Ligand SMILES: *[C@@H]1O[C@H](CO)[C@@H](O)[C@H](O)[C@H]1NC(C)=O
Ligand SMILES: *[C@@H]1O[C@H](CO)[C@@H](O)[C@H](O)[C@H]1NC(C)=O
Ligand SMILES: *[C@@H]1O[C@H](CO)[C@@H](O)[C@H](O)[C@H]1NC(C)=O
Ligand SMILES: *[C@@H]1O[C@H](CO)[C@@H](O)[C@H](O)[C@H]1NC(C)=O
């Protein structure tokens with residue numbers, strides 16, 4: 001009986017990290033923080049089913065010289081997506097729905113603009129980022145219901161399952177679906193189904209309580225502005241946008257100690273090693289680790305310059321639901337990062353039974369992301385007894401390429417900052433106004449009296465038009481949050497004589513819309 005008790009106690013105790021390996025890891029991370037000018041980082045390592053090491057480095061609060069440690073709260077951003085997928089697994093376990101359920105069935109009042117998507121798009125497509133919904137929506141929203149309305153009248157940016165296109169909005173929809181299916185708030189679901197069962201007592205389900213001093217010790221965010229470190233301390237906002245929509249895509253705030261518990265849970269399910277977890281049947285979860293679609297355009301998020309052997313040592317080649325899949329040396333892994341005021345990364349090595357989590361609090365950006373990625377592979381090598389592929393001189397010296405991997409197939413979802421708003425149009429802006437239509441859509445083009453710019457509206461979408469420089473051509477910029485879905489607008493001149501012009505149609509991103517005016521109206525050249 002006594003022996004059994006001792007065995008049980010040992011079984012739940014944290015394993016001991018080898019002191020030499022601990023020193024190697026600590027030295028490496030501390031040197032990187034120095035040489036790359038970082039602020040702080042937290043770290044959790046899980047090995048063979050138990051937390052091995054949780055700690056922090058550098059500063060959580062640089063101004064007040066508060067060190068980062070394993071109990072400091074960091075943001076994990078998009079690692080949160082795997083929490084949302086895990087919640088779906090719990091709903092699947094207790095209801096009739098499945099990963100194959102149609103989105104239109106899960107959210108009965110929600111309709112995509114096209115029937116193909118209503119009849120075809122499944123939950124696994126939403127969580128696997130192949131819906132074709134753009135990241136930026138062309139109209140503002142400030143509630144869950146308004147958000148869903150805007151998505152419903154938004155043109156997709158690609159065909160159904162045409163390509164992988166990583167978009168946070170897919171997970172906003174996921175948050176709304178979870179609340180609809182369970183009639184519980186996303187926060188409550190997180191609490192009841194993940195945080196309480198795993199005893200993640202220091203984790204918050206959304207950014208609403210960010211930097212609330214009475215909750216815990218915070219790692220503030222830092223960014224570089226004109227060479228100076230500037231801290232980010234803006235408190236979170238309450239409300240549906242933060243607590244339902246963003247929460248499912250990027251909301252979790254947590255400590256290294258809690259992430260060790262979360263990692264232990266997922267690593268056991270990923271490895272299919274029969275380990276018990278108090279959350280959900282791992283058989284259901286395993287679909288989320290399965291590659292869903294080949295990401296053939298995507299070699300590596302970072303493609304760090306000068307790393308010639310990248311393909312031999314480390315690849316990310318696919319996405320499941322809430323996790324990328326890849327391999328490093330001879331182990332498969334699943335991984336997800338997060339980008340925001342902190343940069344985070346969670347990697348679970350299957351054959352090595354090893355999980356590593358980090359979140360770095362700045363300065364934020366691609367350099368921080370590259371740094372923590374190298375830290376993960378260094379730690380894996382040290383714990384495996386390998387000579388690290390990325391040693392300290394590599395980690396301190398690497399430079400980032402000008403461009404890094406895209407998240408969205410062949411489609412440009414990045415902002416077009418090149419719009420020149422000072423140009424004057426070929427003719428007076430009033431000349432271009434009118435109603436333009438084809439069989440299925442109508443665009444109204446008018447002058448905004450406040451800004452004296454051309455405005456184009458289609459359903460809930462609204463754009464400002466700026467002359468592109470070419471005759472009668474404009475670029476359209478959404479008045480919503482849409483970035484990169486800039487449209488090219490060219491008016492077709494059917495008649496031009498002296499100072500008068502008549503437009504028979506307008507071409508918007510390759511599609512023609514006829515001028516609906518029955519009587520011809522004529523534009524005039526501006527008096528310039
Ligand atoms: C959903 O929850 C609300 C508030 O808890 C309750 O008033 C309502 O009856 C519930 N609806 C359903 C369908 O369970
Ligand atoms: C978390 O909270 C529960 C319930 O209050 C408590 O029983 C448990 O000991 C706590 N766990 C940790 C690790 O603090
Ligand atoms: C901060 O957290 C405390 C403890 O949970 C809570 O009582 C308080 O309302 C929170 N403050 C704000 C501004 O939300
Ligand atoms: C914008 O257009 C104006 C007028 O054509 C031109 O003078 C100016 O140089 C342009 N600005 C940029 C940044 O290209």
Ligand SMILES: *[C@@H]1O[C@H](CO)[C@@H](O)[C@H](O)[C@H]1NC(C)=O
Pocket residue numbers: 492493494504505506507512
């Ligand atoms: C442009 O207008 C002319 C005259 O109305 C028409 O014949 C032609 O098809 C139009 N072109 C486009 C691309 O709409």
